[in-house]
Amino acid sequence: MTNLNTNQILLIFYSVILIAFFGASFFPIYDLWRFGHRGDRTRIVTIIYVMLSLAVIAISFFLIITNQLLSQI
């Protein structure tokens, strides 16, 4: 079995957290979207929530890649 370094273990842990996060928020978000109507606050909240969470995930992955690249130099 391949030995994993600390960074890889952390990444796997983070991936599990992300999957749990998407799993826990997908159905409520879908429910809110279905329950809401165009232009009301439900749609606005779902869009803000999805955009912000994706932004956080994108920034963290960007920093992780930068971290990996810098540590290899």
Added chain:
Amino acid sequence: MIIRKHWFAYVPFFTAALALAGGWVIVMSIIIANNVSLVGTVGMLIILGSSIYGLFSLYLFLYGFVDYYLDTYIITDQRIIDIAQNGLFSRKVSELYLNQIQDVSTDVSNVFGTMLHFGDIIIQTAGERTNFLFNTIGHPYRISKLITDLQEKYNQPDKGDDSSTAKKASRRTSGNINGRSISNLKKVDEIELDKADQRLIDCQNIENLGMSAGQIYDQVKTTKTEVPPVKKKPAVVKSIKKEEEEDSTDNSRTLLEGKEVKIK
């Protein structure tokens, strides 16, 4: 009429989520300002920890909103429906017919409730059913009065009203036709439910216009008299004594086939 909680019910969740997000921003700015290296395992730990923290604060924001927005109370001219959203995935739906209401009381308990016009409504029910609690809703006095008005109207049979005629028809036929009464009652109830659903759609349309609870109340009060009669087969009248004389099995068959029954 769909009633949601007052926006003040969302304030604790929103404040907590905002405080978490604010704390996250402050910690991250301190890290960046102090030139803490994000390279290596420690850096990785900081990145992943902070992103999990950020996602958790967003999740709290969503949790609060779902709990606030999907927790609804629906009032029709026949019944009250309580959809209690518990967390993200669990919800409980309870129904209460207006004739089961024994007492409606309003509770405005604190200074915010008095200033911002929100409070609780407790509906005591007949029998062993648990009481209905409308928690943190806007304009509780108006809603309470609306419920009592609807209950009064529901309990007073109107001669010209189709629904009361249908109710009478259901009561009488249920007495005569043993074993087959439930299906007939269901048929009558379906008509009532259609009417209630139509009223709900109307109320949703009102709500989509962005009206407040007070405006919806006024709208419902004014439109109550303007609601056109529901297009359905008119309940025609027939003597009960004649029904009793007739063969009950034949009578039940005609009812089940959807034919009209006459009741005087």
